[in-house]
Amino acid sequence: MYTPVQLFSKYCITNNILEQIRCVSQLFFPQFSSDKYKVKRHDFSTVRTTDIDYFKSILGKDRILTDDQDVAPYNIDWIKNCRGNSQLVLKPSCTEEVSKILSYCNEKRLAVCPQGGNTGVVGGSVPVFDEIILNLSLMDKITSFDDLSGALVCEAGCILENLDKFAREHNMIMPLDLGAKGTCHIGGNVSTNAGGLRLLRYGNLHGSVLGIEAVKADGSVINCLKSLRKDNTGYHLKHLFIGSEGTLGVVTKVAIHCPVMPKAVTLGYFGVENFENILYLYSNAKSSLGEILSAFEMADCNSISHTVNNLKLQNPLAEYPFYVILETHGSDEIHDQEKLTRYLSTQMKNGLIVDGIVTAEPSKMQSIWTIRENIAAAGLVGTYLYAYDVSLPQKHYYEIIPKLRERLNSKVKMVCGFGHIGDGNIHINIIVPEFSEEVYSLIEPFIFEEVSKLNGSISAEHGVGFRKPQYLHYSKDPSALQLMRDIKQLMDPNGILNPYKVLP
Structure with a gap:
């Protein structure tokens, strides 16, 4: 190395x-x-x-x-x-x-x-x-696992993929799945309230995290590590640390609920002519596939073609303006695959899908997910990447991409959009040869102003971090910002924990 x-x-x-x-x-x-x-x-x-x-x-x-x-x-x-x-x-x-x-x-x-x-x-x-x-990489031990309830207790430095492999040995899975699962830590996932690919089915971490142990700035240990599904005793203090990005305390242990591993996983990969058709497809998927729908992802042509070309991957479909990845988790492979195949056939007849495939083969599913999960990484190959992560009402989900393309024009190599249609989270990659103050000034605060106009959020799942505190007012009311400051002052009066992050 x-x-x-x-x-x-x-x-x-x-x-x-x-x-x-x-x-x-x-x-x-x-x-x-x-x-x-x-x-x-x-x-x-x-x-x-x-x-x-x-x-x-x-x-x-x-x-x-x-x-x-x-x-x-x-x-x-x-x-x-x-x-x-x-x-x-x-x-x-x-x-x-x-x-x-x-x-x-x-x-x-x-x-x-x-x-x-x-x-x-x-x-x-x-x-x-x-x-x-x-x-916290050395704090990587699993403390306990309850096969009956699915409650897993572990230290904050456990890698997400390792936890998922452990859960699968017990016929469970982690409720969180990210492209960075081979590297990211569960403590960081919780601290940023990471979303991921299957939030549509398993919800966010505010629902999945059962308990937390954290250390405050003064060294005192807060033990909220119970692994009960229900504990209605006063303030839910664990939620203070979920999404606080280490500014209120350092998460050291996590208790998380693991759902039962699906017996059948099926994937659909579709080529689509326009974004409006994606919204119709999502609406139809909710009614046609119902409880087995676990993920509904979209990516525009720029996202997929750039990833395939830069990383030398194989796209099983021809080039289309948009792509949809739809996944189901169920208990009957034949039933679920028939259901998804019927959905594909119906939507092709309706003209909403131009071309597509349905597969339950693990290798084929993995090759498709590999393309989707590496879109951000592909933007780093020999270039500089401005990466953004916002939430928008689904009907306005893709509107910001053509606006950015028009605004930035020839000053950038590419603007592309991809993300999680099911929860309104779009990721925006703006690719340039190298960092440019001129381009940066054209992107920010414009991108956050546009999100605010559409009543969206400047951060969907990656947190506020160092890059966004000055724009937090686009998503938070002054009264909410003041309460955040008050909590920070109470928990960390000297401001030593992750300064310059989250709060303006």
């Missing part, structure tokens, strides 16, 4: 030196977020040798990173948009260690950036300045 510095050297030796220095430095060492977005550092202390000595007394020297080369990957988000300048990464392995670290940092006014799998797209999991990175 090459480090960023080794890759940089290898790349420069074999290619045009000046051009590759520019490209590779952008790839591995993007501009500091503080400079790029003109942010002023808050009045926090800086890490001293005495602080590092204290952390060594808790963690030992093997779970502390201070070397620039070792720390560098933790400072940069995966889409290479945000970059901090932390000099210290701490890797606790239990709640007690997190508690001691935060208690010390709160007393010394040392800012902390909690970090999981670092798969976010709004800069929430990387520092902005020199905040201490609290990486």
Whole structure:
């Protein structure tokens, strides 16, 4: 495994030196977020040798990173948009260690950036300045599992895909499925209230999470880890931490409800002429497929063709203006496949579907999902990606894409839209050769103003992070923003937890 510095050297030796220095430095060492977005550092202390000595007394020297080369990957988000300048990464392995670290940092006014799998797209999991990175990857143990109720209790650093594999061994599945499942942590999923591909069937994390253990800024541990489906005793404190992105406390353990694994999974992949037909298809799917409908995804031609071409994938359908991926989870494979095939035939006769396939073969389903799940990654191949995630009323779902194309015109390589029709969440990728202040100023705040006009939300499932706090007023009433500030002041009066994130 090459480090960023080794890759940089290898790349420069074999290619045009000046051009590759520019490209590779952008790839591995993007501009500091503080400079790029003109942010002023808050009045926090800086890490001293005495602080590092204290952390060594808790963690030992093997779970502390201070070397620039070792720390560098933790400072940069995966889409290479945000970059901090932390000099210290701490890797606790239990709640007690997190508690001691935060208690010390709160007393010394040392800012902390909690970090999981670092798969976010709004800069929430990387520092902005020199905040201490609290990486939870070593907290990856499953504490308990109840085969009868489906309640799984685990530490925050567990990788989502590993949890799903464990649940499947018990004839259950995780209620959450993301393209980043092989890397993202359940603690980060909960902290950002991640949505994913099958929210339509299994709901969001506010419904699936049964309990949470979290550590406040002062080191006190909040134990709300009961795994009951019903617990109607006062304030539902766990919900404070779901979606708070580490600004109110660091999630250390999660109790989550796992639904029964479907006996039959069937996938439909369709080519569609226009977006209006997608809305009709969704409406018909709800009535025709009912309780077995688990996912209803759309992607425009730019999204699919760019992904297929850049990542050398195979598209089983010809090129169409739009594509739909429809998945069912049921208990009878023959019944479900007949139901979906009948739906496909009916919609083709109606002219809503131009072409399509229905399959229950795992390899074929996986190849189709691979295209959908890698749309964002394809936008990073040799280019710079402005990635946005918003919610809109379904009837206005795609309207923002042609508006952006007209506004940005030849200044960008591509604007594409894809996402979860079932819950109104559209992802917008704007692809350019490299970061441009001119393009950035044309996108923001325009994109959020348009979302606000349509009564949408500036963030659907990726959180607010570092990139969106200044635009939160487009989605939140002043009274709600003030209450958020009041809660933050109560929970973290010194403001050490993930500063510069979420709140304006």
